[in-house]
Amino acid sequence: MRNSFFLLLLFGTSLFADFYSDLGDKEFQKHNYKRAVDNYKKSKHPNKNSIKIKLINSYLNLGDNFLKIREYKKSLYYYNQAELLNKNIASDKIAKVYQRVASRYEKAKNYPKALEYYKKALHLKSIKLEKKITSIEKKLSHQKKLNNDTRKIVTKNSPVWTHSVGRLIIPLQLQFINEKRYKIKNKKCSATLVNLDPYSSSSVIVTASHCLTNYNQKIGPLKFAIKNKKNHITYRIAKIEYDSRFDIKKMKTTTDFAILSLHKPIENKDVQAMVVSNKSFDHLANKSLNSFGSLAGFSNDVAKYGSKLTYDPQCKLSRYNQMYGKSTCTGFKGASGGAIILNTTSDNKNFQHHFVGVISHFRDANYKNIYFTPHHLFFDKLVKTIKKFN
Template sequence: MLLVIGGNGPQGLVEGNQALIKICLIASVWHDLRIFTYKLYENNHITTTSERLELMKKTLFGLIFCLISLPIFGGEDCDVCGPQLTGSPLKTNFSFQAIGQTSKYITQSNDNKNFETTLSNDPRKIFAKSSPKWLEAVGKISVPHRTKNEKTDCSVSLLTDHLDKDSIIAVTAGHCMKNWNFPGQDPKAPAVITFTKKDGTKVTRSVEKILSMSPSEGDYAILKLNKTVPNSLVKPLLIADGPYRGADGFGYLEFDEFTGGPGHKKAFGTLAGYSSDSSPQFGNKGQNLTYHEDCHLNGGEAYIKSTKCWSYKGASGGATVVTVDQGDYNDNIGVEHLYVGAVMGQRKGDNKRAFITPLEFFREPLESAFKNYMP
């Protein structure tokens, strides 16, 4: 019989199974110690060698059973939550410390050669005049390779720590920039970023330098642009001032207090980027900005979180945004769109499950970039 304890949805399921295993370990050892103590003292004689061996075998069997159960139940998959990426030190089949190479399991940037077929029932929307204005801060970045006559197309987010500021800082996925330049050398050609406004106006900048970067574990790159983007032209995304998780863990918007009172919406997540799927009604080979609104954000490790948001190659570096209506608490704030992470890629063979690098993983170098370079 499998006893599941714990609540609060999928995260509670995982935590409950972890608690079960701890109980199993303790109970197994305690039970056998009690038997041994009883034989030793209550019966007033020392157990025979065969009895001691039998007790040791039982204890060992219990420990082995519990240890085998640990990765099985600790990484429980479910239809609601997608593949759970449990926190360290527990490892699952989707723990990239164990796997080593994310490229084996994640589809990432658009190489402009192979465009994926758009799946049926795709819930994404195309950026249009009726779309949320914050999507203007999600741009497309074209990165020329240093050693080959090729380029990589990805997505990028213009960010700020205060909505009144102009911005010169953007974030993309680290793997998008890994072929652009080598330490101590100038790039072969500029990496060009294009932001598109709702009226169709294009705002173009280039990357002046990479301020901080990790192309594998914690896949991100913090970029300084060649020129400031005025707030009046493109309003940058405001970074969240903390992780969007509550005391119960990283789950579908654990801003549980923002449940949407009378006249207010419940908080929800959106994933946006320049997916390069082939359909003209969606990504159009990376020409259209698409976004999956109100999609499910799951758990993970410090440097990678899973989602049930749809995307394709080319969305890497795009934005994961949480929309929170704070009117219940502060009428002067109202609805906020908070940046909480960069798109890393999609689970291979499953475009319904994107992975992201959470903001908390690169918050320190990002805030340092704001301090040193923002106007």
């Protein structure tokens, strides 16, 4: 009788264990993966391979579900639980979460954190992140290499000419998240609102030609964004009127400028456009008692990594060759297309500000020497466009 009792107990326990495993299967089929996990864990043999596989699949599905709704911490937790049961089973998925987290940090311009998570993703999976990591490392290391960075964030108290510089948003391609969802990948450069008359509204901006190289007009229009005197952002649709078709392989024969019109003027009471002189920068400098250069643009290594407009108040401008001038001002990628300014005076007290060129490219590793396209090379085209649209 006693032996029969123990046999019944053993048999009953076995049935009880099978009951939880079966219940876990039912919950799994209903996509109730959390309940499935709870039941599989109650199985008499949770370390059995068949139960382990069921647990792993439940954890992976839980991780996938939380990844879809962007709850990355919970997603990572469940993927890690799966990885504890099988060392390599979830590494690709964990790498995907790290990449998503890194992308969010990058979008928020928190580059130290973005770099940390991109490297974690790269460590787990052989994915093409090397270029992105290199790009972020450049941004983070640039300031450390500079000996004398005098750039300032543009505020309402900054020189009036700085407020004529805005941001040009260039659509490049569609990035599909799934069959129905996509986002537009944009490139961002700088651009300057210009005019011949300091008291009139303007519908003309200038930027660098290389900013437009991969522009895909089928995806959407170019957009120009600039802060007005009330510190609100004004948007305009832009259209290319002239493009020098910059070619880095033909530096001695091609310039780097583009002239664009806006679909609607920006009122002078909101933004004062830069006045364009018909004299070259070296001619203006020679006629001045004293002169110095300045530049402004959205350099993406400073001011929340390009979120804010910055300017270098003082540097030297010189002629490099027939196509380009050279500046000792400090800048970085994102400033391309921004304004080069010559400040002149006849009494060392009162200074005039002249738009004299467009930021083009950088030559040395520290981005210290900035090359620009002098405005006198495209002055006639610029005047023609201004007269047509203003």
